[in-house]
Amino acid sequence: MSEKKCIYMDNAATTKTHPDVVSAMLPYMTEYFGNPSSLYDFGQTSKKAVERARQQVAQAIGCGPEEVYFTAGGSESNNWAIKGVAFANQKKGKHIITSSIEHHAVIHPCEWLVSQGFEVTFLPVDEYGIISPESVAGAIREDTILVSIMFANNEIGTIEPIPEIGAICKEKGVYFHTDAVQAVGHVPINVDEMHIDLLSLSAHKFHGPKGVGCLYVRSNVKIERLIHGGGQERKRRAGTEHVPGIVGLGAAIDRSVSLMYESNMQIQKLRDRLIEGLLTIPHSRLNGHPTNRLSNNVNIMFEFIEGESILLLLNQYGIAASTGSACTSASLEPSHVLVACGVPHDRVHGSLRLTLGEETTEEDVSYVIEILPGIVKRLRDMSPLTPDELRSKK
Amino acid sequence: MYSEQVMDHFMNPRNQGRLLNANGIGEVGNATCGDIMKIYLFIVDSVIEDVAFETFGCGAAIASSSMATELIKGKTVDEAWSLSNKAVAQALDGLPPQKIHCSILAEEAIHAAINDYLRRSDLPERKE
Known part of the structure; x- marks a missing residue:
């Protein structure tokens, strides 16, 4: 292995x-x-x-x-x-x-x-x-x-x-x-x-x-x-x-500060590729502003599933991510930020935050784009909220 | 954060899916709280012949559903009714304090499914 x-x-x-x-x-x-x-x-x-x-x-x-x-x-x-x-x-x-x-x-x-x-x-x-x-x-x-x-x-x-x-x-x-x-x-x-x-x-x-x-x-x-x-x-x-x-x-x-410009150029390119790749998953949406956002931030909401179970499965593949703020992961409260942005209450639980860094590579981004659709599918197959057309055929 | 048992049931959920011949279905929780559990029962002569679940929720919610279905499979309706949330949590080698409500949800989902079966069979519903 x-x-x-x-x-x-x-x-x-x-x-x-x-x-x-x-x-x-x-x-x-x-x-x-x-x-x-x-x-x-x-x-x-x-x-x-x-x-x-x-x-x-x-x-x-x-x-x-x-x-x-x-x-x-x-x-x-x-x-x-x-x-x-x-x-x-x-x-x-x-x-x-x-x-x-x-x-x-x-x-x-x-x-x-x-x-x-x-x-x-x-x-x-x-x-x-x-x-x-x-x-x-x-x-x-x-x-x-x-x-x-x-x-x-x-x-x-x-x-x-x-x-x-x-x-x-x-x-x-x-x-x-x-x-x-x-x-x-x-x-x-x-x-x-x-x-x-x-x-x-x-x-x-x-x-x-x-x-x-x-x-x-x-x-x-x-x-x-x-x-x-x-x-x-x-x-x-x-x-x-x-x-x-x-x-x-x-x-x-x-x-x-001295590396900021160079580093942002590189990270932002990876960020945009990751956002584009993940938004091909049906019933997903980008949280936050499309352009006026930190160069390293990707935050995507997937309907019908819950964020923590996404994290646990990502962790199985060696990917460390978050549902929102690290400080609130121990509490059950939905993200006050997403609620304030008007994300409906039944959807705030399905958000995933991926924040890239200096060491993030093209391969890392490709790997996440490759792995995540399967994870979303797996959890959607498990969820009573998922419409039939999104379920795996048995 | 989670025990090996929880992770095992989360990664390899038992009895996950729908039961087309179910004669008792119970759904509890709501999307606003971040957890929905749906239990399908196929009951013959007061025995739970088959069981399945669908869950929207965290790792503990999925593991609790999986474990709960294992614990009531092949049991009588009486035995299934008396399955407590503590027994589910214990069988999972414990749950973090903020996740105990997931095991409570499992107990409630089983009660809801049994009552649905009783209703369909024109039998009096049970009280908590």
Whole structure:
């Protein structure tokens, strides 16, 4: 029997840490173990490494290094941005605007703020998952203190009109935060040109290590601390710096941004071939926007069958994929993103997300296109919902 | 996440399909929740001579249907009625907590199919 294949198509869940990133990190786990807050040379070596990474992030998103704060990842950055701005600006107002397709790391802090006396507007999206800038403009009130709209959606890959939304927020004098966890390293970003005041990113989505990210905070933004304690990160985020992680983040963002154009061209070609191949399966539909989507995202709905059983069968063929967000796979709730896009309730369970990466090959794509129709057929033969014309003849 | 038993019944489902001569059919669940189970019974002299299932759902739902049909095949209607969801889950060497409802669905689908048979035979339906 041939060796079991191993095709990783879940790069939106996490990416493989690049060997160059690992090499950059290693010395900071071994010889350069010093605490950046210490005065002696050991400590100063670590401090320099952290400041170099800060510079790398600043360069990647077009901000000043003093506006970059390292965190433990995307969830912390989102929590900090939302709660921090809410509590620092509540004298001005208690109204926040976000969308109905945000990651749970944005939706849940917003819901928690409601329990603390804040008011949150969850904007609807169109069938492709796009939030219209006009709806943002229409929702802004006198007491609005923050707009938080994701850069690109993690499930369906739709890229939002961020520069337009940013311009509206700037004009109205409301802070604009974007959860750019899925976008950084994959979409060109410039916080000044796009009028972004706060931006969350996470290293493991662009071949960096897990457990480290950062929040960009424009220098004039009023924000409370989330983590109280020592004076790290210019007294805004306590805790001894995760030096190897931060070094890895810096190396990874530097690498991803410089390779972005080339890499996107290659991945997008594979993505389009995969979408085209899978849509030949009858009663299938592409979720998300046909063109305005992340270069690596394929999300397809197959009628009459359920997503988890597709994943289990794909896994038997060595293909790693997801039904939507990795974070919700343990729960039974249908995807809030697909529901918000108006996908009927009886169809939201049959979606499959394949997210390609730098290592995805033409052969991988061909293999998935070859395997998946059989899997769909097998499950449809099993389903009481399948119309007779789609069933195998006995 | 799943036991070997669950994976075996998911990969090689027993009694999967439709039963053209079924005299008791039960369908439970709905597509909105992500699970539909349909059980076909062919009952002769109060014995389940043949059984089949069709399921729309996750791996645990398919495995629970497959196992449940195995457990009632050749049994009397009384025995099949008393098959509990716990027995289905146990026979599968356990299910993850969030998937226990799949075994409950299997029990309910069998009850629905038996009641359908009783209705067709002009016999009083059973209560849960």
